[in-house]
Amino acid sequence: MGGGRQRLTAVTAGSRAAAGLMPRDFFDRPAQEVAPELLGCVLEHETPDGLAAVALTEVEAYAGPADPASHAYRGRTARNAVMFGPPGHAYVYFTYGMHFCMNVVCMPPGTASAVLLRAGRVIAGEELARRRRAARQPAAAVRPAGPAGLGTRDPRVPVDRADGPQPPACAAPRHAAARHGAARHGAAARDLARGPARLCQALGIGRELNGADLCDPASPLRLLAALPRGDGLPGSPVLPWRAGPRVGVREGADVPWRFWLDGEPTVSAYRPHVPRRR
């Protein structure tokens, strides 16, 4: 396991919207170099529902054709085409029949390499993120349930009616909530974007953002250089990070290409790969 300290780029003066936007050449390098420098950077997604953002706390690097754990290992396909495109774009894929995961594309066009965003700390739009996470998986939760009227599909799936934002979990045993440290209004803050699929769910990232440009101020999905200090002090925070083997990777488990901020509670739990039973 390695370790190090990540000096974050200071947020320079400029237009407020573009302040701290990551330059494209930042990503024009091998993913394993980019990855640790992404820690602490801010991913924000702007939608009609509002803005939500996370500070990245855990990432994984996936090198190109030489990395057996990479989606690009067996060459270019329709699914992974974005990885072969220009750097600084989002590669979003669907997995396990229900989850989205997001990567940041690295290296010049033609060389597939990416950083998987594994976890973050929500720093803006927490209520929006909480709503998205509480909405669960409609397909699994709603089930057939009955006729429910023809053609009256509501994409937003309002679970509660009279109780407003009160979650249905209020009837759960209170010791369970206490054991998990869950707040009365849904998941604990640290769990909102803890894990690659949760991160995508909290930010409302789905298939339609595959290929989105993270370096474009006009893009709904943007990557900013660092957290603002907020205290008016010059310079930027220096964050300690650590590195270790990647999660759930069969081959290529020997390289320490998972990076996380030391001591961050939002870092997802490490689970070594276990072959699935049939």
Added chain:
DNA sequence: CTAGGGATCAGCT
């Protein structure tokens, strides 16, 4: 711990 679910792709016909 395991079930769940959809997409993907190698390998086959």
Added chain:
DNA sequence: GCTGATCCCTAGC
């Protein structure tokens, strides 16, 4: 065109 193994996961027992 079809089949079946696989997938970088999460929620709920």
